Amino acid sequence: MKILVCISHVPDTTSKINFTENNTKFDPNGVQFIIGPYDDYALARAIELKESTGSTVTVLNVGTAETEPTIRKALAIGADDAIRVNAEPTDSFFVASQIAEHAKAGGYDLILMGRESIDYNSGAVHGIVGEMLGIPSVSPVMKLEVDGTKVKMAREIEGGKEYVEATLPLVAGCQEPIAEWKIPNMRGIMSAKTKPLKVVDAKAIDSGIKLQKFELPPPKGAVKMISADNVGELVTLLKNEAKVL
Amino acid sequence: MAILVFVEAAEGKVKSNSLEAVAYAKAMGGPVTAIALGSVDKAELEALGKYGAEKVLHAKDAKLDQGIIQAYASVLSKAMEDEKADVLVLANSSLGTPVAARVAAKTGAALASNVVDLPNTSSGFVVKKSIYTGKAFAYIELKSQKKVIAIRKNAAELKEVGGTATVTDYNPSLSDADFATKITSTEKATGEILLPEANIVVSGGRGMKGPEHWGLIEDLAKTLHAATGCSKPVSDMGWRPHHEHVGQTGVKVSPQLYVAVGISGAIQHLAGVNSSKCIVVINKDADAPFFKAADYGIVGDAFDVLPKLNEALKGAK
Numbered sequence: 001m002k003i004l005v006c007i008s009h010v011p012d013t014t015s016k017i018n019f020t021e022n023n024t025k026f027d028p029n030g031v032q033f034i035i036g037p038y039d040d041y042a043l044a045r046a047i048e049l050k051e052s053t054g055s056t057v058t059v060l061n062v063g064t065a066e067t068e069p070t071i072r073k074a075l076a077i078g079a080d081d082a083i084r085v086n087a088e089p090t091d092s093f094f095v096a097s098q099i100a101e102h103a104k105a106g107g108y109d110l111i112l113m114g115r116e117s118i119d120y121n122s123g124a125v126h127g128i129v130g131e132m133l134g135i136p137s138v139s140p141v142m143k144l145e146v147d148g149t150k151v152k153m154a155r156e157i158e159g160g161k162e163y164v165e166a167t168l169p170l171v172a173g174c175q176e177p178i179a180e181w182k183i184p185n186m187r188g189i190m191s192a193k194t195k196p197l198k199v200v201d202a203k204a205i206d207s208g209i210k211l212q213k214f215e216l217p218p219p220k221g222a223v224k225m226i227s228a229d230n231v232g233e234l235v236t237l238l239k240n241e242a243k244v245l
Numbered sequence: 246m247a248i249l250v251f252v253e254a255a256e257g258k259v260k261s262n263s264l265e266a267v268a269y270a271k272a273m274g275g276p277v278t279a280i281a282l283g284s285v286d287k288a289e290l291e292a293l294g295k296y297g298a299e300k301v302l303h304a305k306d307a308k309l310d311q312g313i314i315q316a317y318a319s320v321l322s323k324a325m326e327d328e329k330a331d332v333l334v335l336a337n338s339s340l341g342t343p344v345a346a347r348v349a350a351k352t353g354a355a356l357a358s359n360v361v362d363l364p365n366t367s368s369g370f371v372v373k374k375s376i377y378t379g380k381a382f383a384y385i386e387l388k389s390q391k392k393v394i395a396i397r398k399n400a401a402e403l404k405e406v407g408g409t410a411t412v413t414d415y416n417p418s419l420s421d422a423d424f425a426t427k428i429t430s431t432e433k434a435t436g437e438i439l440l441p442e443a444n445i446v447v448s449g450g451r452g453m454k455g456p457e458h459w460g461l462i463e464d465l466a467k468t469l470h471a472a473t474g475c476s477k478p479v480s481d482m483g484w485r486p487h488h489e490h491v492g493q494t495g496v497k498v499s500p501q502l503y504v505a506v507g508i509s510g511a512i513q514h515l516a517g518v519n520s521s522k523c524i525v526v527i528n529k530d531a532d533a534p535f536f537k538a539a540d541y542g543i544v545g546d547a548f549d550v551l552p553k554l555n556e557a558l559k560g561a562k
Contacts, residue, residue, distance in 0.1 A: 011377070013378075013493050013494075013512065013513050013516070014512050014513070016380075017377045017380045017381045019381070037493070037494050038494065092346070092356060093349070093350070093355075093356065096350070118377070118378050118493065119376065119377055120376050120383075121358075121359055121375065121376060121377075121378055122346075122356070122357075122358045122359070123337075123342045123343065123346070123358060124342070124343075124345065124346035124349070124356055124358060125346070126343065126346070127314070127318075127343045127344070127345070127346025127347040127350065128346050128347070128349065128350040130315075130347065131318070131346070131347045131350035131351055132350055134422075135425075136314070136315055136425045136426045137314060137315070137343065137346075137347065138314065138343075138426060139314075139342075139343045140339060142487065155339070156339055156487070156488060157312075157339045157340070157431070157433065157488075158338060158339055158439045158440070158441050158442065158488070159433050159434045159437060159439045159440070159488060160431065160432045160433035160434055160488060161431070161432050161433075161488070162311075162312075162428050162430070162431040162432070162433075163428065163429045163430045163431070163432075164426050164427065164428055164429070165426065165427045165429055166425060166426040166427070167425070173343070175494065176487070176494060177487065207355065208353075208354075208355035208387065208388045208389030209355050209356075209357075209385055209386070209387060209388065210385065210386040210388060211383060211384075211385055211386075212371060212384040212385065212386055213383075213384050214376075214381055214382065214383050214384075215373075215381065215382045215383075215384065216380075216381055216382075217379075217380075217381070217382070217519070220537075220538060220540075221540070223526075223536050223537065223539045223540065223541065223542045224540065224541050224542070225536075225541075225542050225543070225544065226541060226542070226543050227543075228543050228544065228545030228546075228549065228550050228553075231543070231550060231553045231554045231557045232557045232560075232561075234525065234541055234543065234554065234557075235554075235557045235558055235561045236561075237541060238502065238523070238525070238541070239561065242502070242522075242523040242540060242541075244445075244501040244502040244522060244523045245469075245502070245558075245561075
């Protein structure tokens with residue numbers, strides 16, 4: 001089986017978000033970048049499938065040269081080779097178009113990625129790729145088993161889950177607990193340095209979307225502390241001040 | 246500008262998030278047509294008129310009783326074409342969001358999800374969306390003629406404008422490929438208030454000391470008509486099911502009131518709750534970082550505070 005895992009390169013979940021250039025650019029100053037946490041689950045599941053079924057795993061990232069350490073980390077975790085589509089990942093449609101362009105030629109059986117990237121949170125790339133390739137897309141997937149060409153999945157829904165079956169080829173947007181995150185070992189880190197990482201040019205795409213500006217939420221006012229012996233006061237405040245009861 | 250709204254239903258009843266989607270479309274100004282798929286009570290669909298839908302298309306095909314992403318995307322794309330709708334509005338959900346992506350790709354529409362406010366159309370068509378898991382917003386211009394907008398809870402006020410919608414059957418032709426995925430079974434909590442749709446959420450963390458103490462959380466939730474949630478460690482340890490995990494890699498909520506009990510307030514948890522209107526934190530550690538993100542705080546033992554708070558709330562009714 002040929003597996004493609006699409007990863008995003010995003011600020012660490014503990015990062016403070018700031019913008020520059022009049023709130024039109026993300027400020028990477030002091031920010032640590034990681035493989036998107038949901039993509040990391042997809043990658044971990046792909047490596048498990050590689051080990052259990054003898055598959056190959058290719059990692060794809062749409063990003064500029066700064067993302068290469070993130071891609072190398074995916075190789076250290078166990079992917080066989082990688083592709084970087086050289087472009088700023090501006091929106092879901094743009095990124096999905098680049099993935100679909102590559103996937104058409106690649107003949108992948110299974111395309112995995114996170115349910116969403118944690119920067120733009122759109123949760124759309126898997127669906128757009130599926131539509132562009134004319135194959136099913138399922139998300140958010142919390143369990144995925146492959147038996148021949150048959151795929152059995154559990155998809156999280158509000159208040160529970162549903163069990164879904166499909167046949168390959170397929171696109172899945174993944175989330176926990178599909179697999180445990182993998183930490184690269186020393187051997188993985190050493191071998192990742194020599195694994196192939198191909199850089200390709202991006203296709204020109206007009207996605208009909210233009211970013212105007214970013215904005216940070218207004219700062220939170222000071223917390224009002226209430227004595228544990230006077231919970232009635234909290235009820236009054238929720239009713240009359242916050243007006244949420 | 247004709248607007249189509251995808252209305253989700255569960256057990257024959259329209260979901261509250263979809264009512265907000267109808268209200269959102271009405272507030273945008275165009276004539277509003279809603280569309281529902283599978284078995285839904287007719288009275289429920291007619292009642293969409295209350296929030297501004299003039300017409301409801303009902304694709305009753307029993308095959309659509311299950312939320313198959315591809316099939317739903319095909320029906321909605323066809324309906325957009327048949328109704329000459331420029332905009333599709335739907336609620337962000339486990340079904341709505343993946344369906345929106347395929348509809349956008351099918352119709353060539355510009356897509357925005359996690360939209361938190363009405364569009365600004367004074368110059369172009371600009372939507373505000375939540376990004377970086379609630380830590381920031383982006384203003385995005387949708388330049389294509391066609392648009393797909395997936396809204397978050399509380400993006401529009403649920404205003405009653407009166408009226409009854411006309412319900413008509415809608416039978417688009419669907420191919421086998423639309424049903425390439427099959428849903429074999431569903432496990433779902435019934436009769437509970439669902440976390441992503443709740444106006445009030447009560448969440449517990451490690452400070453609850455074990456799943457056997459969740460009755461305290463559930464009692465308070467019952468009094469408040471709230472959904473119950475939990476922190477990531479609690480779901481990781483199996484104290485509570487995964488669908489109750491609130492946070493960066495779990496459910497993101499935006500209720501009117503979020504009550505956090507025994508949760509320290511790691512930045513990953515805050516990312517899932519920071520668009521709540523009002524946050525109450527109960528923790529015995531006065532230095533818990535969650536207090537900095539709260540509107541109201543009580544330093545105290547959950548096992549002491551929760552029963553007292555529950556009684557006070559009952560008394561206030």
